[in-house]
Amino acid sequence: MEADCVERQCDMEFLSELQDKVAEADCVLSMACGAGIQYIAERYPDKPVYPAVDTTFIGVNKEEVGHYEERCRACGNCVLGETGGICPVTMCAKGLFNGPCGGTSGESCEVNPDQPCAWRQIYERLAAQDRLDSILKISEPQEWTGTVPRTTVQPGYEKEGQGG
Ligand code: SF4
Ligand code: SF4
Known part of the structure; x- marks a missing residue:
């Protein structure tokens, strides 16, 4: 089995570097998260692509080695600035x-x-920072559209006629 490493598996530009190696391979075993695995399967649709890991969540290494805890669901309405950095x-x-x-x-x-x-x-964190006024602010209802896949364009990359 031959192994290789690309800088980013979620960017077609970097996946192209694998062209020759993937062409010779029977299949690809990817250690990226689910997004990277899907993108390599899209880039090389004639090759079976298998996940080497089971993507569970965006998390942190908690206390003991091998113990992880979720910290973010990529909700798109980040309020960490108002909640003392607690999601x-x-x-x-x-x-x-x-x-x-x-x-x-x-x-x-x-x-x-x-x-x-x-x-x-959150209360205790904000109190310690003398920022309890933040907890009194009412968050407006969020737009949980449930539409997938979500997409986003950074403002600097919007073409004329696109964006908000
Ligand atoms: S509030 Fe921020 S940290 Fe929490 S899920 Fe949303 S984006 Fe992630
Ligand atoms: S606000 Fe209510 S549901 Fe949320 S963590 Fe506290 S007790 Fe649990």
Whole structure:
């Protein structure tokens, strides 16, 4: 088995570097996340492409080696600047943008007693930074359209007639 490494598997420009090697291979085993695996399968549609990893979430290495915890769902409405850097979408069982919900039990979440209440943590983080005014701001309802796949264009790359 031959192995290779590209700088980014989510960019066609870099995938082209694999042209000769993929042509000689029976199949491709990709260690990228699910996005990279799909893109290499799209770039080389005549080759079977297999995932070497099981993409689960955007997370962090938690406490022990090999233990990971989700931290972001890529919601597109990031409020971390207002919540002391704690994500209410992934860390609050109800995904509340305005919290707490009223069911907080001590330091714990009412949905899962083993999980700290995210909004209590947000309160404590903001209090420590003397920024409690942030928690009083009401977040407007989010546009959860459910439309997939989502796309985005960075403002500097918009062509005339595109964008907002
Ligand atoms: S609010 Fe949470 S889920 Fe949304 S982008 Fe920010 S960190 Fe990710
Ligand atoms: S107790 Fe806290 S973490 Fe649990 S659902 Fe309510 S606000 Fe969210």
